[in-house]
Amino acid sequence: MDDLDHQLLALLRHDGRAALSDLALRLGVGRATVRARIERLQARGDIRGFTVVTPADMAHAPVRGLMMIGIEGRGTDRIMRQLGGFPEVREMHSTNGRWDLIVEIWTDTLEALDGVLARIRKLDGVATSETSLLLSTRKGR
Template sequence: MDDIDRKLISALRHDARASLSDLALGLGVSRTTVRGRIDRLRQRGEIVGFSVVLRGDTARDPVRGLMMLGIEGRGADRIIRQLNGLSAVRATHTTNGRWDVIVEIGTPTLEELDQVLGQIRRFDGIAHSETSLLLNTRKSGR
């Protein structure tokens, strides 16, 4: 992948619906070059798809947070299953740092977030946790 490919991917991340003409103008190359590069990036698996972000997707969770969990013993798989069963849990991530699992949570209100946090803290095997509210998202894959 060269510099033009990286710039093309950056432009597509900003606006995946940009016309080939606009992309070509922004990159200083021809439309044919842009089309060929997009096709090549898709064939090589660098670009695996395009998505649509709806207004409702961004407004769905006015209160969002990341909860970092320390798990005692070997209960991580069980706890992740429990977490994924909660409607407020948007994603779970295993990690290799201080925390064993990072949980993305979204709720309509702070009170509901507090209830979810309390519920998770009561899971058998949760040794300690720390939660940070997400105040603003500047770039998201969704």
């Protein structure tokens, strides 16, 4: 992925229903370029789908947390693939600095969150972690 792909993904994360012409204008490229890049990102699996999050969705998963994960060696890609199989994992972000990944987790209860955290900590290559509960969201997508 190049810089344009990253910019396109950032715009789509903000508004997954944005018109191709609006995306093209903001990126400074043609509509056909945006369409081709979206199709390529989907074909490669970089975009796995588009979703809508409603207030009702958040009510069904009222416990939300951010888990910062430190990974031993070069296992980041493998661990991200494994985390992709956790239904409670809503988003994953690779980062620089102290933590290798930041993972957003949604569950029904604190006990369920505790169980997910325990499963993640047992993954081979997870060296350290720290989790913070999300108390409120001021601005969502």
